[in-house]
Amino acid sequence: MSFDVDAVGVRNARRIPIHRTLPRLIRDPFGALQAIAEEADGEVVRLELGWFRPYLVTNPDHVQHVLRDNVDNYVRDGQGLFWRPIRRLLGEGILADGPVWEASRRNLQPLFSAKHVESLVDSMADMIAAAVDDLDRYAREGTPIDAGAEMSRIVHLTVIKVFFRDRITVEQAERMVPALDTIATSIAFRLLLPFVPNAVPLPGDRAFRRAVRTIDEIVFPIVRECRRDPGDGDDIVATLCRARGADGQPLTEQQVRDDVVTMFGAATETTGVLLTWLWPVLQAHPEVAGRLYAEVDQVVGSDRVRREHLAGLGYTRMVLDELLRLYPSGWLFPRTAVAGDVIGGVRLRPRATVLISPFLTQRLDAHWADPLEFRPDRFEPGVSGHVHRYAYFPFGGGPHQCIGKHVFLVEAQLIVAAMLSRFRPRLASQAMPGPQVAASLRPASEVRMTLLPVQRTLAA
Numbered sequence: 001m002s003f004d005v006d007a008v009g010v011r012n013a014r015r016i017p018i019h020r021t022l023p024r025l026i027r028d029p030f031g032a033l034q035a036i037a038e039e040a041d042g043e044v045v046r047l048e049l050g051w052f053r054p055y056l057v058t059n060p061d062h063v064q065h066v067l068r069d070n071v072d073n074y075v076r077d078g079q080g081l082f083w084r085p086i087r088r089l090l091g092e093g094i095l096a097d098g099p100v101w102e103a104s105r106r107n108l109q110p111l112f113s114a115k116h117v118e119s120l121v122d123s124m125a126d127m128i129a130a131a132v133d134d135l136d137r138y139a140r141e142g143t144p145i146d147a148g149a150e151m152s153r154i155v156h157l158t159v160i161k162v163f164f165r166d167r168i169t170v171e172q173a174e175r176m177v178p179a180l181d182t183i184a185t186s187i188a189f190r191l192l193l194p195f196v197p198n199a200v201p202l203p204g205d206r207a208f209r210r211a212v213r214t215i216d217e218i219v220f221p222i223v224r225e226c227r228r229d230p231g232d233g234d235d236i237v238a239t240l241c242r243a244r245g246a247d248g249q250p251l252t253e254q255q256v257r258d259d260v261v262t263m264f265g266a267a268t269e270t271t272g273v274l275l276t277w278l279w280p281v282l283q284a285h286p287e288v289a290g291r292l293y294a295e296v297d298q299v300v301g302s303d304r305v306r307r308e309h310l311a312g313l314g315y316t317r318m319v320l321d322e323l324l325r326l327y328p329s330g331w332l333f334p335r336t337a338v339a340g341d342v343i344g345g346v347r348l349r350p351r352a353t354v355l356i357s358p359f360l361t362q363r364l365d366a367h368w369a370d371p372l373e374f375r376p377d378r379f380e381p382g383v384s385g386h387v388h389r390y391a392y393f394p395f396g397g398g399p400h401q402c403i404g405k406h407v408f409l410v411e412a413q414l415i416v417a418a419m420l421s422r423f424r425p426r427l428a429s430q431a432m433p434g435p436q437v438a439a440s441l442r443p444a445s446e447v448r449m450t451l452l453p454v455q456r457t458l459a460a
């Protein structure tokens with residue numbers, strides 16, 4: 001540990017040296033990071049990981065400073081460490097910064113407002129009900145399913161419907177699902193080894209390229225056709241075909257494809273992964289499961305899930321809020337400090353990497369009572385009002401705040417309600433899986449479960 005304090009009381013960050021951290025970081029990376037976050041005790045600290053020496057920012061006031069108050073000083077691309085491999089697929093667009101990001105955000109924002117999402121609820125509910133129907137045969141046969149794969153399939157089909165409406169056939173959508181999934185998993189090595197140049201082959205590269213080709217074969221013709229006559233449709237492809245880029249010109253075919261595929265990546269991986277955590281959590285917390293089942297039974301019963309049910313799914317929403325606290329899919333998002341800065345009396349050097357993590361902040365003892373316990377009651381309307389805005393930020397904050405929050409909340413409630421109105425899960429393993437180091441917070445082991453059909457006694 002070392003401090004240097006200057007005349008005006010600004011000090012260098014406390015350093016967490018590598019030799020103390022590395023063994024635990026390898027064995028139990030999330031536990032090690034949590035221990036560091038607790039030890040930091042609200043201060044900005046610097047992790048000494050060899051050549052990589054990022055600042056870790058966990059205090060809600062400081063998170064707010066980086067994401068909102070001094071946002072112009074903290075860019076996403078900078079060294080491009082984490083985003084670079086993803087850009088190989090997605091190009092520039094909404095994940096960039098500056099004028100390119102601004103133009104993309106301006107074009108896409110209206111499609112994701114609460115009001116516009118409201119207009120999508122019926123088609124989302126239909127798609128979800130149909131995708132959940134497909135699980136019937138596994139339930140009848142008692143065949144276990146891989147919850148991660150099934151959540152991902154349901155989410156992909158729903159998002160494809162929302163983004164493309166009727167521009168895509170069922171066969172095309174079904175071809176896209178495994179390709180999108182391959183993309184999410186095949187970039188693992190590129191994410192973990194971001195400093196390896198693209199020219200050096202890594203495992204997953206070939207599968208990645210094949211999947212990109214499949215997606216392009218489907219998406220480019222749709223984009224081409226739509227650019228000829230965008231019409232006044234409000235699906236994402238038509239909206240982008242009518243839009244203008246940072247240079248004031250209509251978007252090129254490539255730019256439309258990049259934005260569509262980026263949005264896909266952001267919308268599907270995050271939601272599918274989050275919903276996978278639900279099943280082991282319900283198994284570990286029978287009292288939460290009981291209350292959730294009772295709500296879905298009462299509100300949805302034997303109906304097909306639809307718009308009118310949403311208003312009655314208050315506890316479902318609280319369970320999702322708590323799931324997002326303990327298992328935020330976007331668990332780590334780095335920034336680069338353009339110029340030096342001082343946060344909470346600690347000096348940050350120019351060009352340094354700053355790590356922001358909802359996973360860590362949302363588990364801090366100083367801001368949450370019994371932070372490691374799964375308690376949806378924290379989110380009882382009116383109760384969580386006292387929590388600092390940036391003690392809970394599963395969707396980020398400031399100008400880059402998640403554009404898909406409303407889509408997620410509606411989609412996830414509908415999926416949980418559709419699943420639980422039909423089935424009760426029985427998991428193969430009693431143990432709660434730990435998280436895996438990946439771009440999103442995935443469970444480290446496959447979640448296998450059998451679905452038991454819900455038995456309903458018919459009213460006399």
Ligand code: HEM
Nearest residue numbers: 266267270271274329330333394395396400402403404408
């Ligand atoms: C569990 C669900 C989700 C979680 C936890 C989540 C989380 C996040 C987080 C933390 C950010 C901020 C990243 C940063 O500041 O660098 C973000 C940004 C973003 N999210 Fe989500 N997201 C989810 C679902 C979605 C969905 C459903 C969509 C699209 C329909 C979406 C699209 C985006 C986009 C486009 C951005 C970039 C926004 C910008 O920079 O202007 N996300 N998300």
